[in-house]
Amino acid sequence: MLYKTVGIIGAGAWGTALAVNIARGGANVILWSFDGEYKHFEDVDTPKNLTTVTNPEDLKNADVWLNVTPAVFFRETIQKFAKYYNKQPVIICTKGADCRTHEFMTEILQSELPNCTDFGVLSGPQFAREVALGIPTGSTLAGTTPCIMEAGLQVLNLAHLDVTNDVIGTQIAGVGKNVMALISGYIHETVPYENERAMIFTICCKEIIKLGLAMGAKLETFIGLCGLGDLFLSATSPTSRNYSGGVAIAHNEELVGTIEGIYAYETLIVRARKMNCDTPVLDEMREKMHKIIRNSPKYQDLFEQKTYVCGVCCQK
Numbered sequence: 520m521l522y523k524t525v526g527i528i529g530a531g532a533w534g535t536a537l538a539v540n541i542a543r544g545g546a547n548v549i550l551w552s553f554d555g556e557y558k559h560f561e562d563v564d565t566p567k568n569l570t571t572v573t574n575p576e577d578l579k580n581a582d583v584w585l586n587v588t589p590a591v592f593f594r595e596t597i598q599k600f601a602k603y604y605n606k607q608p609v610i611i612c613t614k615g616a617d618c619r620t621h622e623f624m625t626e627i628l629q630s631e632l633p634n635c636t637d638f639g640v641l642s643g644p645q646f647a648r649e650v651a652l653g654i655p656t657g658s659t660l661a662g663t664t665p666c667i668m669e670a671g672l673q674v675l676n677l678a679h680l681d682v683t684n685d686v687i688g689t690q691i692a693g694v695g696k697n698v699m700a701l702i703s704g705y706i707h708e709t710v711p712y713e714n715e716r717a718m719i720f721t722i723c724c725k726e727i728i729k730l731g732l733a734m735g736a737k738l739e740t741f742i743g744l745c746g747l748g749d750l751f752l753s754a755t756s757p758t759s760r761n762y763s764g765g766v767a768i769a770h771n772e773e774l775v776g777t778i779e780g781i782y783a784y785e786t787l788i789v790r791a792r793k794m795n796c797d798t799p800v801l802d803e804m805r806e807k808m809h810k811i812i813r814n815s816p817k818y819q820d821l822f823e824q825k826t827y828v829c830g831v832c833c834q835k
Contacts, residue, residue: 520666522673523547526581526607528596530557530571532647534587537612539651541585542566544676549578560651579603583610583670585641586628589777590615593624597631608637608670610660614693615779616786623690623786639667640686641675642693642745644752646759655679659745661689681744688736692746694783695727696753697761701780702804703754704765709807719800724750726798727787733794768808771815 523546527538530552538550539560548569550557555573578584578600584607588596593613609632611624622630628638643658650656657679660671668682683689702723710716728741740746753759757766764778774781784805791798812818 520582520669522582522670524549524581525674526578526584527551527587528578528584528600529587529589531587531589532558532560533612533645533650534558534585536560536645536647536651537585537587538569539563539566540653540656540677541674542569543653544674546674549581551575551578558647560648563651575600576603579605581607583608583674585610585612585674586624587612589613590617590624590779591777591782593617594627594631597628601632604632604635606634606637608639608664608667609635610639610641610667610671612641614642614690614697616694616783618782618785621786621789623687623694625686625690637662637664637666637670639663639671640689640693641671642689642749644744644748646752646756650678653677657681657744657748659683659689659692659740659743661686661740661745683737683740683743685737685740687734688731688740689745691727691731691734691736692741692743692749694787695724695731696746696749697780697783698727698787698801699723699750699780700753700759700761701765701768701778701784701808704757704759704762704767705769705804705808706765708766708769719804720754722800723804726791726796726801730787730791730794730796730798733796734790765808768811771811771817773817 525541525546525548527534527550530550535558538548542548550571552571557571590613613624616623639662641658641660645656660680661683662668706716706719757763760776761780764774767774
């Protein structure tokens with residue numbers, strides 16, 4: 520099948536970058552934005568075969584959907600689009616988890632869109648601006664069926680893709696790298712010794728991989744583009760919102776943008792407890808950040824939303 524028209528749900532930086540990249544690759548792209556706005560990148564022209572819309576119905580006849588909404592809005596967005604779903608393959612490009620229900624994105628998709636049988640996950644080291652500029656990018660494409668692999672390889676033809684059927688591992692790697700980037704930024708500011716930072720970082724990674732294996736993930740996934748590759752990118756660069764978020768928490772400063780690592784941390788801990796996986800160092804780092812968050816007026820909105828790296832959700 521030819522996937523000539525691609526519907527992209529979410530017009531933030533990552534959604535817009537994907538839209539530009541896919542349009543350059545030859546497909547017609549319909550980019551849905553909840554408010555009609557989309558990210559404008561300096562030195563990047565909008566391709567003529569890219570259209571921005573605000574009506575979910577405009578994506579009804581697209582050949583494939585890419586959902587790029589932040590994890591915290593993922594469920595409500597899927598609910599908004601459900602009545603227009605027309606059995607397209609769905610590729611989830613969101614790295615995160617719902618801290619209120621502790622579900623990964625594919626679990627939410629299956630719950631809210633049960634008639635979707637062709638779905639997959641795109642995850643990897645991807646800073647949006649570089650993707651929009653056309654700089655070489657590699658990602659992991661994890662899928663449930665040959666159809667999703669065909670769709671992904673066809674529409675993402677300008678990217679290097681490693682394919683796998685390890686959907687759960689790819690998601691845990693994406694969630695885990697958000698958490699690790701948050702931790703990395705935090706310990707960079709609070710732990711003065713590099714040896715100690717390396718030890719904390721490595722043990723936390725090991726605990727995340729242990730959880731992944733317990734949930735059926737493959738070890739090779741964590742050393743691939745969605746694992747080691749994304750970790751190298753996000754946990755070492757202030758360009759990463761999660762890394763910068765960890766730095767901000769360490770200094771009790773305002774958070775800028777959506778910090779997925781904060782929302783994902785709770786889910787990792789809860790899922791680990793359910794699987795009887797001990798995560799003592801992850802627990803310790805979470806508690807240290809929690810002490811700053813719960814005592815700071817700057818972060819009270821996170822408490823009110825109950826979507827934060829703290830223990831209230833676990834206590835319910």
